[in-house]
Amino acid sequence: MLEKKKYPIAEIYVPAKRKKTLDPAKVETFAESIIEIGQTTPIRLRQGKGRYxxxxxxxxxxxxxxxxEDSVEAYLVHARLH
Known part of the structure; x- marks a missing residue:
């Protein structure tokens, strides 16, 4: 089972391909929701070389x-070995 933990935002790398999908209106909507009720759904990360x-x-x-904010609630996902 995945464990929810806090991770420093500064240590999270966002791949360029994913950055292209950023919608500023969605960010604003999420920010308003976070102000009202807090972060309800953790993000998902994987361990990279010296960063997430x-x-x-x-x-x-x-x-x-x-x-x-300087931290985010997240699940750390481990890659499956085949």
Whole structure:
């Protein structure tokens, strides 16, 4: 089972391909929601080389960044070995 933990936003890398999907209106909507009720859904990360890589939750991450937060609740996902 995945464990929800806080991770520093400064240590999260967002791949360029994912950044292209950023919608500023969605970020604003998420930011308003976070102000009202807090972060309800954790983002998903994987361990990279000396940093974390965003897998899911770009708009939530950017909303928290816009609000001046320094950490985000996330699940750390481990790659499956085949």
């Amino acid at each position: 890589v965003l897998l899911e939750g770009l708009h939530r991450l950017e909303a928290l960044r816009a609000l001046g």
